[in-house]
Amino acid sequence: MPVAGSAGAVGTARPPSGDDQIAISAVGLGKRFQIGTKTDARFFSQMLAWCSGITNTRPLWAVRGIDLQIRRGECVGVIGRNGSGKTTFLRMLAGVLVPTEGTLCTHGRISTFFSIGSGLFSELRVIDNIRLTAALCGMSRATLRQRFDAIVAFGELEDYLYSRLGELSTGFTSRVPLATALHSDIDILLTDEVFATGDTPFQTKCLAKMNELLRQGTTTVMASHSMALIKNNCSRAICLEHGAVAAQGPVAEVVQYYERQCGAAPAK
Amino acid sequence: MIDNFAVYANQFRELTRCEWKLREQSTLLGFLWTLLNPLLMFLVLYMLFTRWMGGFMANYPGYLLIGVVQFNLFTTATTTGMGSLNSRRSIMMNFIMPRELFVLTTVCSVAISHAIELVLMLVFLIALGAVPRLSWLTFPLIDAVLLLFVTGLALGLSVLALRFIDFLRIWSIITTAGFFLTPVFYSAAAIGADRQRFLRFNPMAHIIGLARDCLLEGRFPAWRHMAALTALALLVAGIGYAVFNKQKRRLSDYVLS
Known part of the structure; x- marks a missing residue:
């Protein structure tokens, strides 16, 4: 059980409020990166920089000060411009990134999708990739055996099971993890x-x-640039700007706020 | 807890299977490609030291083969193990699982290939005239110590390889130097008694030496020698795991920054 207010505390226990219906609870959540290291990520350069005290890096808060509670069974949309911190926020919720500050409590098994084709091996067959994705999503072999046909039928992958994944189109490639995780x-x-x-x-x-x-x-948390997708599926949304929550509330209002900020025509 | 263990065990099995299939390309031909490296090394050194430079020592082919196969495990397991976080960063950034699994499954897939190499090596040794003896039964213990040693190294080095983009290159230079500083293709006796003391500090020299004594000479490993090597392998594994564990929370940060 994380201690409220402790820096970077992450937990999977019940949230501090003790409310059984809360699936995700974030208080003052923040993530800081040191950017600019790529050009200087060689061993001897780093050693030299360390010895001389000179560094080419600077801190960047990708996300800061996010307070959010999501109830079980809720679908929340996360919107914002590129670089606003959507993916970093989701990765922290997933436990892939450890928060630099704040407290995060999640309750339940989490499945994630951050990028198309994530975690797949293009050199291996589709069937191998289904097995791997199922294992990575926490599915046992027995459960996979029971649901295998449903997964294949859902992804319409019957004709490609023994093809190398790399031979498939991008659209079909994305079906493998999606179909598996949704089952x-x-x-x-x-x-x-x-x-x-x-x-x-x-x-x-x-x-x-x-x-x-x-x-x-x-519980679903969905980040997207498709306002129609967010409006049609989410009951609530948050809009991120420069890593902070600029607006949150009923989906229609938040989408309207975002579109006003972007100067875009409202989504139908 | 038990549920989690079953999930991780399944992830371990599937990742190892995928890693092995990728390494061996799922076919006999693919496995032969993997064998090509130690085989070619063996043939070149054998030709050089027996045919061209005269008889180097009695039973040289067996002596050389054991050295090449054991050192090949060291090089391949540490190199692929330490690169596993880099090569599987897509999984690391998208799925929640113990990060150690990336290194452990990669080392395990190398160990499976190594086991097949060992079977072929034993067949070759018998074909060369070696007689299976009771001491051969201790060989898996020696190999287990080697595996523990390389796993510890791979765990610790994988963090460095993720942190510093050129660390794999540095390790490649170190293993090349290590190959020449280990009696793989030469006898320790050939470098002179005063220089032999440097070999005492080389764990691979000890492990390969024990393997040769066991398989070629039929000698059981001295328990003190074996205990010291096991303690060293445990120490390296412990340090490797401690380094990995300390940096575990920052691994995803290293990928992104």
């Missing part, structure tokens, strides 16, 4: 623009499956 036992689903490469029928199928999971109590 795993998850309590919290985090997605970051993962529906972008799928065709309309597959997107519709994924959204229907997501709604089914929502009805079963799965």
Whole structure:
């Protein structure tokens, strides 16, 4: 159980409020990176910099001061311009990144999608990649055996099971992790623009499956630049600007705020 | 806790399977490609030291083969193990799993290939006239110590390889130097008694020496020697794990910055 207010505390226990219905609770969440290191990431350069005290890096707060509570079964949209901190925020929720400050409590098994084709081996067969993704999503071999046909049918991968993944189109490649994860036992689903490469029928199928999971109590946090996707699927949204929450509340209001900031025409 | 263990065990199995398939390209031909490196090294050194420079020592082919196979495990396991965080950064940034699994599964996939190499090596040794003896039963213990040693090294070095983009190159230079500073293709006796004391500080010289004594001479490893090597391997594994564990929370940061 994390201590409220401790720097970078992360936990999977019940949130401090003790409310069973809270799936995610973040208080003062922040993540700082040292940027500019890539040009200087060689061993001897770093040693030299360390000895001389000269460094080419500077701190960058990608996300700072986020307070948020998400109830079980809620679908929350995360919107914001490029570099606003959406992916960093989601990665912290997933436990992939450790917060620099603040407290984060999540309750339940988390499945994540941050990039298309994440965690896949293009040199291996589709069937091998399904098995690997299932394992990475926490699915047991017995469960995979039971759900394998459903996964393959969902992704329409029947004709490609023994093809190398690299031989498939980008759209089909993205179906492998999506179809597998949507059939795993998850309590919290985090997605970051993962529906972008799928065709309309597959997107519709994924959204229907997501709604089914929502009805079963799965919490969803969805980052996207598609305002239509956010408006149609989320009840609440947060808008990030320079790593901080600029607006949060009912999805229509937050989307309207974001579109006003971007000077864009409202999404239908 | 038990649930988590079952999940991690399944992840370990699937990742190892994928790593091995990638290494061996899932085919016999692919495995032969992997064998090519130690095989070519063996053939070149064998030709050089027996055919061209005259008889180097009795039973040289067996002596050389054991050295090449054992040192090949050291080089391949440490190099691929330390590069595993870099090569699997996409999984690391998208899935939640114990980060140690990347290094452990890579070393495990190398160990599977090594086990197949060992079977071929034993067949070759028997073909050369070596007689299987009771001492051969202690060989898995020596190999286990070597595996523990390389796993510890790979764990610690993987953090450095992720942090510094040129660390794999540095390690490649170190292993090349290590190959010449270890009696893989020459006898320790050939470098003179006064210089032999430097070999005492080389764990690979000890491990390869024990393997040769066990397989070629039929000698059981002295328990003190074996205990000292096991203690060293445990120490290296402990330090490697401690380094990895200390940096575990920052691994994703290293990928992004």
